[in-house]
Amino acid sequence: MTVLTSIQLFTVREALEADLDGTLAELSRRGFTAVEPYDFVRRAQPMADSLAAHKLQAPTGHAFLASTSFVNPDGSGTTLPVPPPDVVFDAAEILGMGTVIDPYTAPERWSTREQIAETAELLNAAAEIGAARGIRVGYHNHAHEIEATFDGKTGLELLADLLDPRVVLEVDLYWVARGGVDSAELLRTLGDRVIAVHVKDGTLDPEKLAAYPPADQVPAGLGVVPLDEALAAASALEVAIVEFDHYDGDLFDAVEQSRVYLDQRTEKAVQ
DSSP: OOOEEEEBGGGGHHHHHHOHHHHHHHHHHTTOOBOBOBSOGGGHHHHHHHHHHTTOBOSEEEOOSSOSEEEOTTSOEEEEEOOOHHHHHHHHHHHTOSEEEEOOOOGGGGSSHHHHHHHHHHHHHHHHHHHTTTOEEEEEOOSHHHHOEETTEEHHHHHHHHSOTTOEEEEEHHHHHHTTOOHHHHHHHHGGGEEEEEEOEEOOOGGGOSSSSOSOEESTTSSSSOHHHHHHHOTTOOEEEEOOSOOSSOHHHHHHHHHHHHHHHHHHHTO
16 A cells, blocks of 8 residues: 655644745645645635645645634643534535544543543544545544553553544654654554554654744654654554644755655555
8 A cells, every 4th residue: 555645734834824825836846745734624725726736635634623622732722613523524525635633632631531532422423424424534642642541551542442443543653752652562552543644753852842842853764753663563554744843944845854754664664
């Protein structure tokens, strides 16, 4: 099976908000053929038009499905309501998106088994709606789902045990490393449910991890996150996605360097 290389558009959020078409054109010029949109409901048609113009596809995208309001990337809450699943799936159809992935839920929702079960129920309900429209539902982790443990299991593993078989996972390899868990072992445990990974590297320098966004992230292969081992352990991988939360250097050079690294690794992985 061929593994598609993509890029999470949150990586280039400032450029994207300033110039959607120009940013997508630059990503295409840098060798990407696929992107993973975020917050796509409000701009589905303009984005779809630009993707088509630059020969890009969007097989996956991020949208909140198990939260009633937007959650900031640092985990803090907001009062801004999220679109209901049907509206999200309407936008996904415009973009030709086959899998809608919940980007994360608030950290305080991972303190008990009951809270995790509630998140699973919400994802399962969204998956039922999506299935009727030919769209899969998934979940993407940050560190708090990994740091939460229950009788030796991470919160993410507990969630996976409670999910409808139709719900898939997108594992963020950087956040798994931040959570202190062996990513390859985790991927083997989660098995064929993992259809996507965020390939994000970093030095994990403690002095650079105190605040969000973290300041340690580097192009794939230049940090200490065990990316190769994780890619080899992902048995059902469909999409490998470049992402940075923050980068001090030339961001487009960094994402292109990560794409080249990833293309080389996934080519080897599927041979």
